Amino acid sequence: MTVPPLDTLVPETPPLEALPLDALRRRSSTKWQSYPDDVIPMFVAETDFALAEPITAVLHAAIDAGDTGYTPPDPGLRATFAAYAARHWGWTVDPARVRSTGDVMMGVVELLRATIQPGDRVIIAPPVYPPFSMCIPEAGGVVEEVPLIDDGAGWSLDLAGIDAALAGGARAVLLCNPHNPTGTVHSRASLAALADLAHRHGAVVISDEIHAPLVHDGPFTPFLAASDTAAEVGYAVTSASKAYNLAGLKCALMITAADGPSAVLRGLWPEVEWRTGLFGALAGVAAFDEASDAWLAGLKTTLDRNRRLLAELLAEHLPLARYRVPDAGYLAWIDVSAYGWGDDPARRILTDAKVALHHGPLFGAQGIGHVRLNFGCSPDLLRTAIARIGALAAAS
Numbered sequence: 001m002t003v004p005p006l007d008t009l010v011p012e013t014p015p016l017e018a019l020p021l022d023a024l025r026r027r028s029s030t031k032w033q034s035y036p037d038d039v040i041p042m043f044v045a046e047t048d049f050a051l052a053e054p055i056t057a058v059l060h061a062a063i064d065a066g067d068t069g070y071t072p073p074d075p076g077l078r079a080t081f082a083a084y085a086a087r088h089w090g091w092t093v094d095p096a097r098v099r100s101t102g103d104v105m106m107g108v109v110e111l112l113r114a115t116i117q118p119g120d121r122v123i124i125a126p127p128v129y130p131p132f133s134m135c136i137p138e139a140g141g142v143v144e145e146v147p148l149i150d151d152g153a154g155w156s157l158d159l160a161g162i163d164a165a166l167a168g169g170a171r172a173v174l175l176c177n178p179h180n181p182t183g184t185v186h187s188r189a190s191l192a193a194l195a196d197l198a199h200r201h202g203a204v205v206i207s208d209e210i211h212a213p214l215v216h217d218g219p220f221t222p223f224l225a226a227s228d229t230a231a232e233v234g235y236a237v238t239s240a241s242k243a244y245n246l247a248g249l250k251c252a253l254m255i256t257a258a259d260g261p262s263a264v265l266r267g268l269w270p271e272v273e274w275r276t277g278l279f280g281a282l283a284g285v286a287a288f289d290e291a292s293d294a295w296l297a298g299l300k301t302t303l304d305r306n307r308r309l310l311a312e313l314l315a316e317h318l319p320l321a322r323y324r325v326p327d328a329g330y331l332a333w334i335d336v337s338a339y340g341w342g343d344d345p346a347r348r349i350l351t352d353a354k355v356a357l358h359h360g361p362l363f364g365a366q367g368i369g370h371v372r373l374n375f376g377c378s379p380d381l382l383r384t385a386i387a388r389i390g391a392l393a394a395a396s
């Protein structure tokens with residue numbers, strides 16, 4: 001019997017409330033320590049909620065026990081993630097084909113090192129998460145851009161462009177699924193078509209699926225589950241770190257689904273796995289466990305409301321801004337070019353509206369005149385931030 005994914009069955013759960021601002025300002029992380037207190041930080045992808053209780057409990061217990069040593073080879077992550085993938089996405093993951101490492105970008109770099117030769121070209125689809133264009137040279141590759149297609153209603157992969165780039169010799173595609181910053185959830189059909197292209201040209205696909213637990217308008221298709229061919233050509237890299245706000249704890253998973261990629265994964269240097277943080281692994285197990293599903297559902301309710309609230313707030317305060325409600329995650333990609341705040345409007349918004357947004361041009365040339373806003377916060381903070389930017393617009 002095929003069990004329908006849980007995400008399609010659960011009625012809306014009450015929203016998760018963000019922590020009070022004074023508690024957030026006491027945090028020592030990048031989001032809260034990069035700017036003075038008069039700035040609202042909405043740039044880096046951290047969220048403003050208390051951790052899921054099972055995560056807090058396991059971390060407290062580890063500290064109480066002085067349990068701060070090295071991470072064992074399999075701290076339970078593989079099986080827990082496999083159960084999570086089956087429960088949420090109907091995806092069968094073989095725990096024997098999974099390994100861990102320190103974080104998602106570390107996993108991407110190591111998989112690239114193992115699958116390309118120095119100087120090989122690797123395709124990315126801008127606008128995209130800025131470290132993508134840095135991790136490719138770090139792994140010895142050369143970035144080849146095949147931008148997303150914007151058809152006026154949404155974004156999609158430029159499959160013809162990717163085909164041409166692969167035919168021209170590119171050896172790998174670094175996919176973002178769901179896509180940061182647009183929040184696009186790629187369709188099964190486009191993922192399967194991408195897999196066919198990679199297979200035809202003898203290339204690999206590395207799919208960064210870190211935002212997958214936060215798909216609002218699904219279904220989410222894991223790349224490796226898109227088709228048998230996808231399993232043959234693909235690697236997925238994921239983590240609990242975005243949805244559950246665990247980025248500082250350093251743990252990610254590299255997943256394969258066929259013998260060829262699994263052999264590559266097994267062949268990675270043992271050090272790659274030793275870099276997994278123990279707290280990250282413990283927290284990851286607690287996050288992917290069923291006991292944290294209710295917390296995740298509450299978070300998704302909050303984010304779902306915030307992504308819609310943002311549309312209303314922009315219509316009221318920044319009517320010339322162009323924003324599409326994202327299908328996934330807590331990041332909003334906003335075109336504010338109509339306001340004449342220059343190529344990188346986040347600079348002006350930081351100086352004059354005291355709201356720190358991520359710089360659009362860092363995501364590629366498509367990001368000129370754009371900002372990325374993190375709405376993983378309270379609705380009130382979102383209201384205040386957009387009102388401040390609206391006041392700047394009214395004054396300029």
Ligand SMILES: Cc1ncc(COP(=O)(O)O)c(C=O)c1O
Binds near residue numbers: 208239
């Ligand atoms: C698409 C994407 N990949 C990777 C990361 C970073 O993950 P990690 O800290 O595990 O390297 C982020 C962080 O926002 C992200 O948005």
